[in-house]
Amino acid sequence: MAKSHKPTIYDVAKAAHVSPTTVSRFLNGQYQSMSSEARDRIATAVARLGYTPNRFARGLRSKRSGMIGLLVVNLSYPFASLLSRGLGQVAYPAGYQVITADFDGSVEKERQYLHMFSRGQVDGLVIQTEGKNRALLEKIAGELPVVLVDRNYGIPHTDSIVINDLEASEEMTRHCLQQGYQRVFYFTEPEEGIPPRALRLQGYIRAMADRQLPQDIMRVRKESPVEVKEALRSTLEVAQKQPTAIYTANGLVMLEVLRARNALKQESLDVPIGLATFDDPDYATALSPPLSAVNVPMEDIGRIAMHMLLRRFEGTQAEEQHIVLRANVVPRESTRTII
Amino acid sequence: MAKSHKPTIYDVAKAAHVSPTTVSRFLNGQYQSMSSEARDRIATAVARLGYTPNRFARGLRSKRSGMIGLLVVNLSYPFASLLSRGLGQVAYPAGYQVITADFDGSVEKERQYLHMFSRGQVDGLVIQTEGKNRALLEKIAGELPVVLVDRNYGIPHTDSIVINDLEASEEMTRHCLQQGYQRVFYFTEPEEGIPPRALRLQGYIRAMADRQLPQDIMRVRKESPVEVKEALRSTLEVAQKQPTAIYTANGLVMLEVLRARNALKQESLDVPIGLATFDDPDYATALSPPLSAVNVPMEDIGRIAMHMLLRRFEGTQAEEQHIVLRANVVPRESTRTII
DNA sequence: ATGAAAGCGCTAACAG
DNA sequence: CTGTTAGCGCTTTCAT
Numbered sequence: 001m002a003k004s005h006k007p008t009i010y011d012v013a014k015a016a017h018v019s020p021t022t023v024s025r026f027l028n029g030q031y032q033s034m035s036s037e038a039r040d041r042i043a044t045a046v047a048r049l050g051y052t053p054n055r056f057a058r059g060l061r062s063k064r065s066g067m068i069g070l071l072v073v074n075l076s077y078p079f080a081s082l083l084s085r086g087l088g089q090v091a092y093p094a095g096y097q098v099i100t101a102d103f104d105g106s107v108e109k110e111r112q113y114l115h116m117f118s119r120g121q122v123d124g125l126v127i128q129t130e131g132k133n134r135a136l137l138e139k140i141a142g143e144l145p146v147v148l149v150d151r152n153y154g155i156p157h158t159d160s161i162v163i164n165d166l167e168a169s170e171e172m173t174r175h176c177l178q179q180g181y182q183r184v185f186y187f188t189e190p191e192e193g194i195p196p197r198a199l200r201l202q203g204y205i206r207a208m209a210d211r212q213l214p215q216d217i218m219r220v221r222k223e224s225p226v227e228v229k230e231a232l233r234s235t236l237e238v239a240q241k242q243p244t245a246i247y248t249a250n251g252l253v254m255l256e257v258l259r260a261r262n263a264l265k266q267e268s269l270d271v272p273i274g275l276a277t278f279d280d281p282d283y284a285t286a287l288s289p290p291l292s293a294v295n296v297p298m299e300d301i302g303r304i305a306m307h308m309l310l311r312r313f314e315g316t317q318a319e320e321q322h323i324v325l326r327a328n329v330v331p332r333e334s335t336r337t338i339i
Numbered sequence: 340m341a342k343s344h345k346p347t348i349y350d351v352a353k354a355a356h357v358s359p360t361t362v363s364r365f366l367n368g369q370y371q372s373m374s375s376e377a378r379d380r381i382a383t384a385v386a387r388l389g390y391t392p393n394r395f396a397r398g399l400r401s402k403r404s405g406m407i408g409l410l411v412v413n414l415s416y417p418f419a420s421l422l423s424r425g426l427g428q429v430a431y432p433a434g435y436q437v438i439t440a441d442f443d444g445s446v447e448k449e450r451q452y453l454h455m456f457s458r459g460q461v462d463g464l465v466i467q468t469e470g471k472n473r474a475l476l477e478k479i480a481g482e483l484p485v486v487l488v489d490r491n492y493g494i495p496h497t498d499s500i501v502i503n504d505l506e507a508s509e510e511m512t513r514h515c516l517q518q519g520y521q522r523v524f525y526f527t528e529p530e531e532g533i534p535p536r537a538l539r540l541q542g543y544i545r546a547m548a549d550r551q552l553p554q555d556i557m558r559v560r561k562e563s564p565v566e567v568k569e570a571l572r573s574t575l576e577v578a579q580k581q582p583t584a585i586y587t588a589n590g591l592v593m594l595e596v597l598r599a600r601n602a603l604k605q606e607s608l609d610v611p612i613g614l615a616t617f618d619d620p621d622y623a624t625a626l627s628p629p630l631s632a633v634n635v636p637m638e639d640i641g642r643i644a645m646h647m648l649l650r651r652f653e654g655t656q657a658e659e660q661h662i663v664l665r666a667n668v669v670p671r672e673s674t675r676t677i678i
Numbered sequence: 679a680t681g682a683a684a685g686c687g688c689t690a691a692c693a694g
Numbered sequence: 695c696t697g698t699t700a701g702c703g704c705t706t707t708c709a710t
Contacts, residue, residue: 006458008687019697024689033695052458056404057687059395060702067438075427081420088414088440097455099406099436101427116436119345119391258625265627283622286597288604347703358681363705372679396703399686 007049015045027053068098068309069122071113073130075102078251078281079298080128083149086302087126094310096123107132114140124309126302129153131193145312147305151195152322159308159321161301165196168294168327169203172247172276175292177211179335181245181274184208185216185235187228187257188249200249200278222256229260236264236271245274245335251281254291275334289333296327346388354384366392407437407648408461410452412469414441417590417620418637419467422488425641426465433649435462446471453479463648465641468492470532484651486644490534491661498647498660500640504535507633507666508542511586511615514631516550518674520584520613523547524555524574526567526596527588539588539617561595568599575603575610584613584674590620593630614673617666628672635666
């Protein structure tokens with residue numbers, strides 16, 4: 001009980017009567033290159049000393065950090081936190097830690113974080129990118145495995161995991177129409193070249209065009225309650241004349257629509273209307289009536305992303321992989337059949 | 340354009356015609372020990388070569404990692420994601436990265452992560468602990484700065500940031516009573532020794548005792564819809580006879596109550612009732628009527644936690660710090676005056 | 679104000 | 695199967 005400093009590989013080696021090299025091999029699972037006795041002695045020594053390897057020394061030598069970078073638009077959005085959770089579920093048991101950063105929708109911040117992560121900081125990167133740092137991301141993808149989630153910009157050497165935005169959105173629009181709504185208003189944030197936004201809109205457009213119905217596309221910035229409120233007002237005016245539903249491009253826009261509806265109620269403008277949203281936020285089933293939604297398997301995306309990285313690390317995976325998960329339409333009361 | 344490997348401190352030194360030592364000083368901001376010319380030459384060289392220090396080499400020598408550990412119960416709960424966001428807002432600009440892990444309410448997992456973080460992995464730790472790994476946490480707090488958030492278990496050498504759970508809860512209960520509800524049912528998860536749960540309950544009890552009103556405490560596990568539903572059923576029975584409100588201990592319990600109410604509506608059991616919740620979840624203002632809530636400054640907690648760590652790193656702060664932030668009652672329509 | 683030298687703890691050749 | 699040796703890139707005495 002003399003030594004106070006943290007035990008090193010040398011302490012273990014001494015205690016087990018082997019060389020540091022053998023201990024190192026042991027730590028890296030190369031059991032075939034040592035006698036079973038040596039293995040046991042080392043195991044005992046490690047346990048007795050409470051030894052754990054120093055990650056910095058390890059990283060310095062081996063060039064591997066045991067860390068994964070996760071870069072998202074906004075950590076407080078359900079997509080990000082569930083993604084992060086799923087990622088961690090696979091990463092930690094595999095011996096990897098996750099460094100998370102949110103760039104708050106700022107292209108400049110995204111760039112900074114990318115730089116930070118690229119300098120040998122992390123072994124792999126999972127990113128929900130804004131798509132504006134294409135060149136940098138492409139360069140990084142040449143140095144380490146990169147998985148694009150949610151938004152696939154087709155950047156060379158990157159893997160990707162997205163959902164079937166277009167088809168699911170089309171299906172949800174169809175669902176609304178089948179329920180008897182003659183008008184379906186689509187509320188979305190401006191596309192700004194962001195694939196899921198464009199695709200979901202596309203899905204809506206397709207379904208409406210298919211039935212030769214008018215397309216009512218309301219582009220609103222969710223940060224602007226006034227914008228949303230005015231868009232809702234004109235929607236409700238229509239709804240007074242014919243059965244109408246509102247279908248929002250994601251759960252955050254739906255929140256704003258619901259808030260705007262509350263505001264309009266204050267002005268005694270209240271018209272029954274169908275509601276549906278992409279995403280299946282936690283509040284969907286708490287609302288009355290419960291909200292029809294497109295369920296996106298966010299945790300799965302995280303888990304799969306990590307599995308993809310692990311395969312890259314093993315070298316098992318050579319070609320780019322592009323996975324499209326299925327998002328499911330979950331019909332609920334908010335679009336119940338009318339007439 | 341010859342060298343392909345990442346530039347090291349030696350490359351910079353050579354380019355700036357100084358020794359690696361001076362470059363190191365430069366990198367660590369010790370400008371007073373070099374001529375301004377040397378400083379300029381180094382700055383130029385760093386920029387030109389695109390040099391960034393290797394964190395492993397640095398960590399190996401200096402024993403500091405530049406990383407903060409964040410350990411939470413569940414990363415997908417709003418508390419955690421907002422906390423994480425707040426932490427990052429201060430950490431990154433200060434040159435620290437955040438490693439986040441969620442232990443999913445498992446004491447064993449919490450222990451494992453604590454071990455992982457304690458072995459010189461991180462420079463500081465922010466944790467929402469279950470309080471069951473007291474000894475280990477105390478040991479870790481002896482080795483590095485630890486900030487307890489949300490739940491203060493009074494572990495020696497740890498700082499803490501919590502909110503005024505008791506007072507805020509008492510205030511919210513009072514608010515309900517003032518609005519004319521004769522019964523206020525308090526829905527909470529079993530306390531299990533978790534401070535905020537116990538304190539919020541306490542606040543409710545105080546307010547009720549003060550007015551000599553019956554205490555209706557419904558302990559439910561939010562994972563059990565059946566339990567919540569039955570608790571709600573008996574609550575609604577009372578509500579049929581006298582003006583009643585439900586006040587939930589947090590936003591997740593409220594979600595379950597709302598779901599249960601939907602389920603009971605299916606059974607045609609629907610009684611008007613007041614609603615209030617601790618936490619101010621995003622859906623509060625989306626519901627109709629909007630939900631009265633106790634607003635908890637979660638991002639602030641994260642930001643302050645990081646500031647506390649930074650002060651510890653500087654050595655500016657010696658004594659334990661225990662901060663209590665104020666949570667505010669936000670009255671909304673869901674508890675509008677009745678008679 | 680500056681530099682030389684000595685490692686931090688580990689792993690990866692290269693021997694045996 | 696095992697050990698010796700030489701660094702990885704940086705910071706930190708200790709000189710000057």
